[in-house]
Amino acid sequence: MPKVGIDAIYIHTPELYVDTTELALARGEDPKHFTDGIGITKFAIPPANEDQASMAATAAYRLMRMHNIKPEDIFRIDTPTESGLDASRALVSDVIGMLEQIYGKGSFSHILGYEQKFACVSGMERLLDTSAWFAAGWNSRKYALVLVTDIAKYELKSKEEPTQGAAAAALLIGENPRLLEVIPGAVGSGLRHEKGDFKKPGGRTIALVDTIGKGRSYAAYLSEMKQAWINFSLASAKIGLVNPSKNESLVDLIDRAGFHNPHKKMVLAAFASLLIHEWRNLPKWSSITEKIGPEPSRAGIDDVSFYMSKEYNDYRRKFMVLPEVTEYFEQRLGSSLVAPEIIGNCYAASVFVGLDSIFENDKDDLSSKIIALCGYGSGSHALIQATRVSENYKEIKAKLDLMKRLVHRRKISVEEYEALHSGKVTIDDQPVLSKPRFVLSKIGQHGTAEEGNREYIFVE
Amino acid sequence: MPKVGIDAIYIHTPELYVDTTELALARGEDPKHFTDGIGITKFAIPPANEDQASMAATAAYRLMRMHNIKPEDIFRIDTPTESGLDASRALVSDVIGMLEQIYGKGSFSHILGYEQKFACVSGMERLLDTSAWFAAGWNSRKYALVLVTDIAKYELKSKEEPTQGAAAAALLIGENPRLLEVIPGAVGSGLRHEKGDFKKPGGRTIALVDTIGKGRSYAAYLSEMKQAWINFSLASAKIGLVNPSKNESLVDLIDRAGFHNPHKKMVLAAFASLLIHEWRNLPKWSSITEKIGPEPSRAGIDDVSFYMSKEYNDYRRKFMVLPEVTEYFEQRLGSSLVAPEIIGNCYAASVFVGLDSIFENDKDDLSSKIIALCGYGSGSHALIQATRVSENYKEIKAKLDLMKRLVHRRKISVEEYEALHSGKVTIDDQPVLSKPRFVLSKIGQHGTAEEGNREYIFVE
Numbered sequence A, B: 001m002p003k004v005g006i007d008a009i010y011i012h013t014p015e016l017y018v019d020t021t022e023l024a025l026a027r028g029e030d031p032k033h034f035t036d037g038i039g040i041t042k043f044a045i046p047p048a049n050e051d052q053a054s055m056a057a058t059a060a061y062r063l064m065r066m067h068n069i070k071p072e073d074i075f076r077i078d079t080p081t082e083s084g085l086d087a088s089r090a091l092v093s094d095v096i097g098m099l100e101q102i103y104g105k106g107s108f109s110h111i112l113g114y115e116q117k118f119a120c121v122s123g124m125e126r127l128l129d130t131s132a133w134f135a136a137g138w139n140s141r142k143y144a145l146v147l148v149t150d151i152a153k154y155e156l157k158s159k160e161e162p163t164q165g166a167a168a169a170a171l172l173i174g175e176n177p178r179l180l181e182v183i184p185g186a187v188g189s190g191l192r193h194e195k196g197d198f199k200k201p202g203g204r205t206i207a208l209v210d211t212i213g214k215g216r217s218y219a220a221y222l223s224e225m226k227q228a229w230i231n232f233s234l235a236s237a238k239i240g241l242v243n244p245s246k247n248e249s250l251v252d253l254i255d256r257a258g259f260h261n262p263h264k265k266m267v268l269a270a271f272a273s274l275l276i277h278e279w280r281n282l283p284k285w286s287s288i289t290e291k292i293g294p295e296p297s298r299a300g301i302d303d304v305s306f307y308m309s310k311e312y313n314d315y316r317r318k319f320m321v322l323p324e325v326t327e328y329f330e331q332r333l334g335s336s337l338v339a340p341e342i343i344g345n346c347y348a349a350s351v352f353v354g355l356d357s358i359f360e361n362d363k364d365d366l367s368s369k370i371i372a373l374c375g376y377g378s379g380s381h382a383l384i385q386a387t388r389v390s391e392n393y394k395e396i397k398a399k400l401d402l403m404k405r406l407v408h409r410r411k412i413s414v415e416e417y418e419a420l421h422s423g424k425v426t427i428d429d430q431p432v433l434s435k436p437r438f439v440l441s442k443i444g445q446h447g448t449a450e451e452g453n454r455e456y457i458f459v460e
Helices: A019-027 A031-039 A052-066 A091-103 A122-134 A215-237 A264-279 A286-290 A305-306 A311-322 A323-343 A348-359 A403-406 A414-421 B020-026 B031-038 B052-066 B089-101 B122-135 B216-238 B264-279 B285-292 B303-308 B310-320 B323-343 B347-361 B402-407 B412-419
Strands: A004-012 A016-018 A044-045 A075-080 A115-117 A143-152 A164-177 A180-191 A257-260 A369-377 A380-388 A439-444 A452-460 B004-012 B017-019 B042-045 B074-080 B113-116 B143-152 B165-175 B181-192 B257-258 B368-375 B380-387 B438-443 B454-459
Touching: A004 A052, A004 A122, A004 A348, A016 A019, A016 A414, A016 B454, A019 A031, A019 A180, A019 A264, A019 A414, A031 A075, A031 A143, A031 A257, A031 A264, A044 A164, A044 A323, A044 A414, A052 A091, A052 A115, A052 A143, A052 A439, A052 A452, A052 B303, A052 B438, A075 A091, A075 A122, A091 A452, A091 B181, A115 A122, A122 A143, A122 A164, A122 A286, A122 A369, A122 A380, A122 B122, A143 A348, A164 A257, A164 A323, A164 A348, A180 A215, A180 A403, A215 A305, A215 A369, A215 A380, A215 B052, A257 A323, A257 A348, A264 A311, A264 A323, A264 B042, A286 A311, A286 B323, A305 A311, A311 A323, A323 A348, A323 A403, A348 A369, A348 A403, B004 B347, B017 B020, B017 B347, B017 B412, B020 B031, B020 B113, B020 B412, B031 B264, B042 B165, B042 B412, B052 B089, B052 B143, B052 B438, B052 B454, B089 B143, B113 B438, B122 B165, B122 B181, B122 B347, B122 B368, B122 B380, B143 B347, B143 B454, B181 B216, B216 B264, B216 B380, B257 B264, B257 B323, B257 B347, B257 B412, B264 B310, B264 B323, B285 B310, B303 B310, B310 B323, B323 B347, B323 B402, B347 B368, B347 B402
Parallel strands: A075 A115, A075 A143, A257 A369, B074 B113, B074 B143, B257 B368
Antiparallel strands: A004 A164, A004 A180, A016 A044, A115 B113, A143 A164, A180 A380, A369 A380, A439 A452, B004 B165, B004 B181, B017 B042, B143 B165, B181 B380, B368 B380, B438 B454
16 A cells, blocks of 8 residues: 655745734724734735635645646545535636646546535545545546635624635645645544534535634534544554653654644644643643643533533633643644734634644654644534654655745735725726736626626736 | 445425416416426415425424434535525524434434535535545444525516425445445536526525526536547546447436426436537438538627527527437437426425436336436536446335326415415415424514524424
8 A cells, every 4th residue: 555645735825914913903802802812913914816725726836846746647636625616616717717727628538526615624535535545546647636715704893803814725646745644534524413613504605613712613623623533542552653661651752733724722722622632631730630620510511511611611721831741832833824814814724824834833843743734614624633744754844935925925904904804995906916826807797797707817 | 445425315395386387377478488488387485484494494393303313414415595584593503403303302413514505506515515524434433414495586577486385315435335326436527607597685585696598697507518528428438437339428328317306397408418419420410410501600609699599599499309309309308307397496405306306217227227317507517427327226216206206295375375475475375284394383474583593393
C-alpha cells in the first residue's frame, strides 16, 4: 500500500482585513472581548471582486504554478465548501472555467470532481476520500486537487460578527507525499443529529448561528470532538500508533494538533475538554484536582448539556489557566493558531490554515512527527485523522509564504467594511491585489437569463 | 484487491403521482407531447409530510431491515443530493436523527458522512468514492450506505413541469457485493464549465432550467456524455475490458446501460449520439448512411452548438427510428427505462432507479453481464463506470419489489397536485402511506429560533 497524503499546500486568503479592536470600539465593546475572549485580532474580508470560486481558483493556480503541475497530471478536483454559490451546480465547474483560461479550453475535460458539504468538516472528509482513491490504486493520474474554500459571513452587529473571515486551501494530494502522510486506520468520527445551532435553511445565504458564548454550538463542538477522540483512540490502539506509558494518554503522544478553528478560544476549550477526558484516569490527574478540585458531576444530564453548564465551564476555565496546561497547549497547539488568529474563521478551510500555520510557525524539527487533524462541522460531525510529517517536508515548507503575505494586506476601516458587507461596493470599484489571480467581473442579474452566472477574468 | 460494489439496493419513491396525460389536458397540450415526446407518463410527487431527508431515511431503514444490517455494521453514510434542505448543514444529520429513533440514541455516533453535490451526478460519484474506501481497505466496518435523494420540482405551468419526480435510492456498499461489482479502472469522466443551463443561484430552491426541447442543457448532456465515453473507452482499452472485433465498438459489447434519466427521450438521444460516435468509423456505418445519408458537417462549430443545431437533431431523429437502432436500444436500454417513465425525474437518484429497473424488468439472465452506469450532472459533468453483475445476483433481485409498489400508488388530480405544489396542503392533512416510514411532522417557522428545523416521526 503506497503512502498517501498532502504533497503540497497553498492558502489564499483575501487581502483586505478588519481590525477587531477597531470593530469592538465601533460596536461599543471592550476590544479584549474580541481579541482575547474570542481570540481573533484581524479577519480577512473578500473585496467585491472575489468570491468562493475565484479564491479556490487562485489558490489552485498558484499551487499548480509553484509546483509545475499540469492539468494532465490531475485526475480529480473537488471543492468542499459550506458557502457554495448555487444550490445545484457545483463550485468546481466555475473553478474549471477559470483554470481553462490559463491552460486552454478542454484541458480539464478528463477530470472527476464535485462539491461537498457538512458545514466545516467537508474539507477533512474530502482529504480522506481523495486519499482513498490513491490508496486503492484507483487514481488514473499522479495527483488530485482538493480546493477547500469558504467565506464566513454573519450579520452586521451580530454576536458572531468578529468571527468572520475567508480563505481557500488548495491541497495537492498524491502518493509518497512530500509534506504529510495520512496514517491509514488512525481515524475517528463523532456524528450526532443536531439541528439548531448553525443553519442556512430555505435558501438563506447567511447562517443562523449561535457560536459565541456558552451556546449549544460551542458545546456540540466539544461533545462531538470528544466522541471522535474516543473512536480515534480505539482505532489508534488497534494499529499500534503509539504506546502510552502508565501515566500517559494518547493525546500526550500526539506531537501537534490542528483543529477546526472558528476562533481561538473555541479551539482551546475543545482541546482542554479532551485533556480532561484523557487525563482523569491517569495518576497525574491527582495533582490537577489538588489545585482545582474534582470535576463537576455529570449525573442525570447528557453530554451537550454538561458542556453547556456553568459548573463545567467554570471548571474548564480553571483547568485552562494551570501553568502545566498552558505550556502543554503552547507546545501542541501554539503554532497552529498563529495564522487563524489574524485571518478569522474560514469554515472548512480553517483546519488547513492551521496546518499551514504549523509548518510556517513551528520552531521544532517536525520530521516524522504526528499531527492530529481535528475537523468539525456543525450539525454535528467531528473527524480526527492522524498524519505523519514527511521526512523531507522542508522542501515544501521552504515554499510556504502565507505569513509573509499576511503582512502585506490592506486594513480597511469599519465604515469601508460595512459598505463592503452590505453590498454597497460594486465589483468595478475594487482593487486587484496580489497577482496572478482570478477576479469576479460580473454577476448575472436576478430575473434575467443570466441570473447568477458569474464571469471571471485572470489578472497577471 | 477485493471486489467492491453494490451489495443491495432499495428505491423509495413517494406514493402520490400525477398522470401526465391529465396534466397535458389541463395545460392545453397534446398528451402525446408529454407521454411520448418527453417520455414520462406519470411522475411521483411527495406529500407534504415527506421530504428529501425522510425519503432517504425511509429507504435506508427499509434496506437495513430487509438485509438485517445493524448500525454497527456501517462505517459511513453519505447523502448525495442536489435538492438539499440547508445550505450549510448536511442532510445526513437529519437522516441519522431519524434512524436513531429506531436503533437508539448514539447508535450512529461512529459514522463518517456528508452531503455532496454536482447537480445529478453526485450519486454516481459517491458510489465510486465510497467503493474506493473498501478497495483501499480503509473501511473500518463491513458496510457503507449511500443514500441518494432528490425531488425534482419546477414551476407550475413551466416547460419542465412534466419532468418532475422524486425518489431516494439506498445503496449498501461492501466487499464481494451480491448485486454489482465496480470494475476498477473502467471509468471515464467528461467535465466542462457550463453556467447557464441548470442553476439555483442566490438561495433559490427551485431550479432555473432549460432542459426541454433542443436547449443548451440537452446539448450539454449529449456533449459531456460523449466526452466521458471517449475517456471511458481509453480506460477500458487499457485494462482490456472487452475485445471488439473489426466491425464492433466498445458500446456493442456493453450488455446494458443505465443512464441518468431526466426523461426518456433525453436518454435515447444521448445513447443515439454515442452510437453515431462509436459506429461512424466502422464498416457497418455504410449501411446506415445508405439509409439516412451522411452526418451533417461540424465544421466551424463547437460540440455543444453542433448538438443544438437543427441539422444534427434532424439527423439524430432519423437515426433513432431505424429498425436496427430501435431494436438495439430496446435490448440495451429497454429494461432501465420502465420504472423512470412512471416515476419521473429524480435527479441524482435516477441512474439508480434505472439500475433497479434493469434488475426487475430484464428478461435475460444478467449474471456476469456488464452494465455501464452513465451519470450526468448539469454544470456539466458526465461520469461513466462499468460494473459487472454478480454471479449470484438473483438472491438480491428476488427481494426487489419497486415495480410492485409502483402499482399501489395513489393518483392525485391536477387540482390536488397544484395545491400540494403551491404549499397549500399542510403536513397534518397528509396521508401516511406504506409503512414503516418516516414522516415530516413539523418545520420551524421563519423568524423563530426553530427556523428550518425539521421534526420527523416514525410510523410503523
